[in-house]
Amino acid sequence: MGFVTALLAGGVFGTGLLISRMYEPQRVLSFLDVAGHWNPALAFTMAGAIAAAAPAYWFVRTRKRDLLEHAVELPDRSRIDRRLVAGSAVFGIGWGLSGICPGPGLLLLTGLSLPAIVFVGGLVAGIFAVRLLPQRVSAGSAGV
């Protein structure tokens, strides 16, 4: 059951990424290029996504359970530290250089083009590299 629902969730999410065309690096970069020919499309995608997900988060946050009555513990919302801000900044630099974040990177990999393979290769290498850092730097709660 959990496998099927996660498969469905991924399918709907992936269809959304495809329809919004946010897997196209040029579309993302034109949003990030505030000093150039600015394209607001990414803001519409994020606003639509947040609005559609917010009622579900409110429901689960207040009940502390999902629809199937399983206990759900959502991540700590308040802990703000240097690791969060600096890590996100490093991610932002990589995102700005390429116009690709993890979800679109995986979608692009299905095209089996060399640039997509190189980007995702770097992405996976980066994920492994963090595990090699000293524990006081790399240890943190997974998720959000």
Next chain:
Amino acid sequence: MTVELWEALAGGVLIGLGAAILLLLNGKIAGISGILGNTVHGVFGPNAWRAAFLVGLLTPAAIFGVSSAQFSPGLPILAVAGLLVGVGTQLGSGCTSGHGVCGLANGSPRSLIATVSFMLFAMITVYVVRHGAVSWAS
């Protein structure tokens, strides 16, 4: 509103619905960097939900194709960018989906700070590459 913006909005609503389904029926957060990070370390979770989500995520793209994508920088810069995205999202515990969509939908101040940080640094990076003196990455 142009067709492009309607597509952007409609696609966004589906992204949010996918995240809502995963939360309501699996009790999990649709943060792709976290899902990928655990999966490459062999941590698939109950019912292998992480692997299932990734298979579902890639299926529409595998069917309809992603050939409209144009890659901006050359291969060395793409490799560095991928590395920075991998390191940054693991240290910052999230990416555009985990912090930018799910965290903000959850009203999380932590995710708001993360989103402001990666948006700001991405915009600065694009500014330097496209409008600054540095032209090596364009």
